Amino acid sequence: MLKNGKIVAVKRLSVMQTSRAKEDFESEVKLISNVQHRNLVRLLGCSRKGSECLLVYEYMANSSLDKFLYGERRGTLNWKQRFNIIVGMARGLAYLHQEFHVCIIHRDIKSSNVLLDDDFQPKIADFGLARLLPDDHSHLSTRFAGTLGYTAPEYAIHGQLSEKVDTYSFGIVILEIISGRKINDTRTEAETQYLLESAWKLYENEDVIKLVDGSLDHEEYMPEEVIRIIEIALLCTQSVVASRPTMSEVVVLLLSRNSPEILPTRPTFIDSISRVRGETSTSSSSTASKATASISHLSAR
Template identity: 65%
Template sequence: MSRRFVISTIVLLFLWDHLPAIADPQTNLLNLGCSTYNATNKSLFFANLNSTFSDLHSEISAGINSTVTTEETHSSAPVYALFSCRTYLSQADCLGCLAAAVDKVRSCGAGTGGRVIFDGCTLRYESAPFFDQGTLPGNTAVCGNGTTALPGFPAAVSSLTGDLSLAAPSIVGYSAAAEEGGVYGAAQCAATLSKEVCAQCLQVAYTNIQQCLPAGNGRSVDAGCFMRFSNVGFFTANQTVDLALYLGRSGGSSKKRGIIIGCVIAAVIGLLILSFLAFLWTRKSRRREDGWKGDILGATELRGPVNFRYRDLKSATKNFSQENKLGEGGFGDVYKGTLKNKKVVAVKRLAVSQTESAKASFQSEVKLISNVHHRNLVRLLGCCSKSQDLLLVYEYMGRGSLDRFLFGEKKEVLSWKQRFNIIVGMAKGISYLHHEFHVCIIHRDIKPSNILLDDNFQPKIADFGLVKLLPGDQSHVSTKFAGTLGYTAPEYALHGQLTEKVDTYSFGVVILEIISGRRNSDPKLGPSNQYLLEWVWQLYEDGDLVELIDKSMDPDEYDFEEVKRVIKVALLCIQSMVSLRPTMSEAVILLLTQAEPKLDPMRPIFIDSVNGVRGETSSSAYTSTTQATVSITQFSAR
């Protein structure tokens, strides 16, 4: 670590705490978003929310950290909160910004999530952990009115914001402010992010903020980062950071290079503007309006997916050869493909109807799915629609699906740590689909073959969004069965009643499969424990859950009490009564909380494809063995 790096870090931290107040908390409102889900226990929720706000105030008052977090999780109404203040604000102004943010976000009422972004700070709270989130759908630019007459201003903005996006992730606190060529700029990430996630978020911010040019000021806002530029100073000169220290170049050469780069960028921008005007003339496209379109918690304008050429995908998969086939399922066959740039992808050939209306719906659905970004969800890269083929292009997962490790012919041993991380990652991914994306996506077919693993054994859920979504104005919807028996909740299999709790039930079944290393139904085990759920319940009643644990795991590598706690969470997830099952955000909390769940599970209903309903119920049997089907439908916003 260089001496200059240490000195600049100390100075940055000192200034944030000791500079005199400038009486400007910078409370210009950029974004206010509220969850449409309300807390069930409102009095407890408000008590926890007030407690987190008080804790945030205390931490800002007592320390020098610009990003602080707090959580109230020991109840049925958990609250996680994060407050991030711009480091060039004085401590007094930071507290003022926090007070204004708390006052503004209270307009969310009993909503289980809320976010307010000012020029000077960001405040967010949720009912589930979110501190590792960087860029999310809804990230956008907020542009000022008018333009600046300063010569070379657009080029100077591009140069400075580019340097900020590269330097800030390497600076302690992920924050930097600088002035160059009459441009004032700042970039900041929440300190809870990793360096890689911060860098990714700021790259998106850099791209977004260019849309504001040639305006005299602009901001880029996202879930985990913030960027701003202006032709008027919004911080003092002694609050700046020498970006050259973090970009691998000296200050003098930086300025010289900046002038050269500025000239080049100005020329390039000029050519791009002319090209863009020509494009508008020939295509008669509508001009994108300046300003805000939608908010972060519920974006109304989505980016479309990349459209691949059919002949490129055909070549990449060797004409969809058996050699390149990775697997098949209810939604279609999947092939490994190598694009011309050597990038390896997975190409899914959808088995859906080929009507014109189906193709139109395919485009709208894929546009939405392509905006789903979460570390535990398989990324949709693009699509292709040609003749009788509807193709989806996904990121490639080299380790394949979870069922290969649990039930494959050459079953590979997973440690308890790996299994627990897979369970938690699945829960976070499903929770994102249910509660954090701007529409509620119900998967309907959660099972090991739809859980893919990356090189680090992190789980990524596949095939989400390919069946009906829950309408925002209904508590449930009756629909044609689309799932896999053995994983499907009784109310859905028997009556077609679909809610988010259908995925909760399937998740509980998969937890038990992961812990036991056996399928939910295995005729080879005989009638006494052929059905996993019945066997687990019997072991639970007998107090003999240790028998459930996969014998391939080393007993010295796991804590039985932790395993037992996770089994109990699974049993809560497969409750017969929908209202007794936790939401997936609650399931995340139950898994990460060390204390054993206070609720005791009740005997569930068991369904198999041969004998129908098993257990304590008077409902008629459902005997169909139909596997998952796909129907293209409209997505409904929350």
């Protein structure tokens, strides 16, 4: 609490001896200080003294989304709140990618980086890994940074970074919001541990409604609406980068009741323990081995 009675949130970075830590701090300050959107957390100030750096943000009373999906407050979000969180996240990302004067790629979209205010409106946080995409570039080639399981395969394996990496991660978070499950849940059976793989199998079997969190009241939502949003999530996680929609297109899909039929293709993905899954060709074994080796190397770095 500040002297004027205002409550704020302070992010403390106490290890600033490395050049990487200093770069992350400076990157977050430069980017977020110029970004103003209702679905992006607002930076109020910063301080750097010696090896300690502080970032002062607006306070989010309801903490992070993951606590409501599979943490201590699991099962307390109703369908309307979940839908509004999905739409708010999409709008925040669309602003970063297409409405801000430069394209900003977040690189670490996940449920723990989505904060909720008093009214459960989402605000995307933690811009320490964010990168700018120059206007004349379709993508960047860069070292992997982010969270495996949420990360698009072309970036995790080859270091190819574009705004569609955030689109992929957003699709994963949608599945978490609808199912109330972690991306990789070791408490479940092997064939259902990885959420995206489980969702795709249910989609193939035309039984995707089974993905819905059992804590939701069936009278709160229309099955057709939920199925469509799951299909949008699967569209966001397609293997072919060009086949994924932009985030502004995602906003339109989420809010439109008469948009075209959605026909996603089978995803290839990296789970949270560095396995390549979802390969479709008969010759995929060698590809998967090479990719897994690449991921293991990237993770080690």
